[in-house]
Amino acid sequence: MLNNHEKADTLVEALPFIRKYYGKTVVIKYGGSAMADEEIREEFIKDVVLMKYVGINPVIIHGGGPEINLMLKKLGKETEFVEGNRVSDTETVEVAEMILSAKLNKGIVADINKHGGKAVGLSGKDGNLILAKKKYIEKDNQKLDIGFVGEVVKINPEIIEILAEKDYIPVISSIGQDLEGNTYNINADYVAGEIAGVLNAFRLLFLTDVDGILTDHNDKATLIPEISSSEVIKLINDGIITGGMLPKVNTCLNAVNKGVKNVIILNGKVKHSILLELFTYEGFGTMIKSD
Numbered sequence: 591m592l593n594n595h596e597k598a599d600t601l602v603e604a605l606p607f608i609r610k611y612y613g614k615t616v617v618i619k620y621g622g623s624a625m626a627d628e629e630i631r632e633e634f635i636k637d638v639v640l641m642k643y644v645g646i647n648p649v650i651i652h653g654g655g656p657e658i659n660l661m662l663k664k665l666g667k668e669t670e671f672v673e674g675n676r677v678s679d680t681e682t683v684e685v686a687e688m689i690l691s692a693k694l695n696k697g698i699v700a701d702i703n704k705h706g707g708k709a710v711g712l713s714g715k716d717g718n719l720i721l722a723k724k725k726y727i728e729k730d731n732q733k734l735d736i737g738f739v740g741e742v743v744k745i746n747p748e749i750i751e752i753l754a755e756k757d758y759i760p761v762i763s764s765i766g767q768d769l770e771g772n773t774y775n776i777n778a779d780y781v782a783g784e785i786a787g788v789l790n791a792f793r794l795l796f797l798t799d800v801d802g803i804l805t806d807h808n809d810k811a812t813l814i815p816e817i818s819s820s821e822v823i824k825l826i827n828d829g830i831i832t833g834g835m836l837p838k839v840n841t842c843l844n845a846v847n848k849g850v851k852n853v854i855i856l857n858g859k860v861k862h863s864i865l866l867e868l869f870t871y872e873g874f875g876t877m878i879k880s881d
């Protein structure tokens with residue numbers, strides 16, 4: 591336990607970082623697998639509120655894959671992923687929208703409000719935030735149809751900017767619509783990357799259930815603290831980055847190319863991981879940089 595002097599020292603040590611981030615936008619992708627633990631979730635929410643109170647603009651894009659799995663299971667429905675994307679028929683996209691835009695989105699909003707923040711929950715439909723179109727997966731020279739899975743055509747950031755100006759914290763679910771009004775389920779990693787790009791975010795943080803990119807994802811000791819875009823591509827081609835990590839790193843590459851200064855993948859199951867990343871010299875997780 592720290593004594594009062596040590597507590598004061600800790601606050602002062604954060605000063606250069608608070609100055610560095612003051613007024614900057616930090617986009618946080620809050621993955622479904624990082625949300626599972628109630629206690630850590632509560633600490634994450636407090637960290638976000640603290641960020642806002644020290645003058646940072648946090649924008650949260652959340653996932654919820656494990657909760658969607660649970661509901662589909664309850665309904666006796668099989669689910670399948672292709673390259674990190676959930677194949678989504680009419681019923682699946684409806685379940686995804688209910689879980690993401692209602693249950694999880696409003697849960698995060700309520701928790702932020704409970705801790706003194708002002709959160710507003712949005713789906714990609716609100717304020718025409720996410721214009722989407724049907725996504726096809728190119729695999730083995732074939733174009734796979736995976737149903738109502740969307741890809742982002744355009745982000746209209748107006749609603750986010752209006753909210754940030756009045757100190758609201760936007761909490762965004764990864765559901766989009768096309769010009770005909772069809773609903774699409776979009777991998778939240780992609781949405782986070784697109785939004786960070788459009789907002790010209792200072793940082794994009796991915797909170798997931800592993801410490802970052804590992805060369806052996808069963809061995810924590812193989813964490814890569816910093817990696818360039820071309821090295822990431824090599825790890826993908828070598829089959830070292832697979833499954834749910836694929837949309838994440840593809841998004842990171844895109845975001846770095848679009849000018850997002852730093853993209854970091856970190857373990858959201860560790861208490862205060864975002865504060866450790868933002869407010870300490872050591873940092874946390876894997877930082878992806880352009881070549």
Ligand SMILES: Nc1ncnc2c1ncn2[C@@H]1O[C@H](COP(=O)(O)OP(=O)(O)O)[C@@H](O)[C@H]1O
Nearest residue numbers: 621622623798800803804807830831832834835
């Ligand atoms: N090279 C790798 N390093 C770390 N994790 C990896 C790697 N390759 C695949 N993964 C997998 O990616 C998972 C994270 O993606 P995912 O489960 O979709 O998380 P989230 O819900 O946060 O989006 C990890 O739990 C791990 O199993």
Ligand SMILES: CC(=O)N[C@@H](CCC(=O)OP(=O)(O)O)C(=O)O
Nearest residue numbers: 622653654655675676776777778
């Ligand atoms: C098309 C697609 O895969 N959509 C995702 C959306 C939620 C998500 O991305 O959640 P995580 O961040 O927890 O993985 C899904 O249905 O699981």
